[in-house]
Amino acid sequence: MRAAVVTAPDAPPACADFPEPTVPPGHEPLHLVGAGLHNIVRGLATGRHYGRGQMTYPLVPGIDAVARTGDGRLVYTGYARPPYGTMAERLFAPFQAEVPAGADPLAIAAGMNPGLSGWMVLTARRKELGALGTVLVLGATGMSGSLAVQGALALGAERVIAAGRDPEALERLRGAGATTVSLSHDGPDGLEAALADAVSETSPGLVLDYLWGPVAEAAFAALGRSGEDTEANTAYVQIGSLAGLEASLPADLLRSRRIRITGSGAGSVTAEEMLAEAPEVMARFADGSLHLPYTAFPLSRVGAAWAHTGRSRAVVVPD
DSSP: OEEEEBOSTTSOOEEEEOOOOOOOTTOOOEEEEEEEOOHHHHHHHHTOSTTOOSOOSSBOOOSEEEEEOTTSOEEEEEOOOTTOOSOBSEEOOSEEEEOOTTOOHHHHHHHHHHHHHHHHHHHHHHHHHSSOOEEEEETTTSHHHHHHHHHHHHTTOSEEEEEESOHHHHHHHHHHTOEEEEOOOSHHHHHHHHHHHHHSSSOOSEEEESOOHHHHHHHHHHHHHTTTOTTOEEEEEEOOOTTOSOOOOOHHHHHHSEEEEEEOSBTTBOHHHHHHTHHHHHHHHHHTSSOOOEEEEEGGGHHHHHHOOSSSEEEEEOO
16 A cells, blocks of 8 residues: 655655555454644654654554545544554554544544644643633644634633734634733743733633743743732643743742642543544534644655645645
């Protein structure tokens, strides 16, 4: 079969022949409709993601996809056994969830992985407290962050603060109902002042951090300013590290307010837990509550998909 094939950690994928996946008795292979080229896909294929494990090459990249069954149904599927991924004409993975009628299958392929990253945190917090209150999203102009803002609004957050650098993306989020904060400031003092002003009106009960690094340090300082707010009860969830892998956590923040700092990702959340949320997230893409632009690339142009940047998610489709 034809598939995207990575032959070495630093080699981009190329379309080539690859052995058919092993399918257990009583099952049949699925036929690819679209597989999103997410950041984690690149990280795993190059061996740079923390959840990479022992990598063997050659391999087929891709962690999830929308595929068609033999009887014509569209399903969301993923987590095939290595060296198989989802960017191949035929695939097999243990999980399958039906795509809602009327949903754009490529939008599902593009958005499920980035969308689940925030959705799981948001729904867990709402179950814990019954309501979301004020939500702060750091990195809101990225794809995952933007979907987290959309998800918080869809789940009825009282106030959503979207912090990011892209002015056009911030304008779109403002139009959707979010309070926006520009992170395009020089130095930590500028970042801290911008975030402190944003949280001065209402202290966030939930922070989703897709950036970490100096942005997280500025957020810690901003939250520490309002430490005298004894009613504040903040869950700070680290999801991504686009701004840096490390951040210094001040001791006085932990003493001055009720705050819980945790992470969410592969290892802290099981694949089963993530996939259990898939039907609801797909329904939100189907009804328009969640939206992510995408650009489709045929398997024969997977190298171009690998190099794709910009405001849309690359989705690999059959030729």
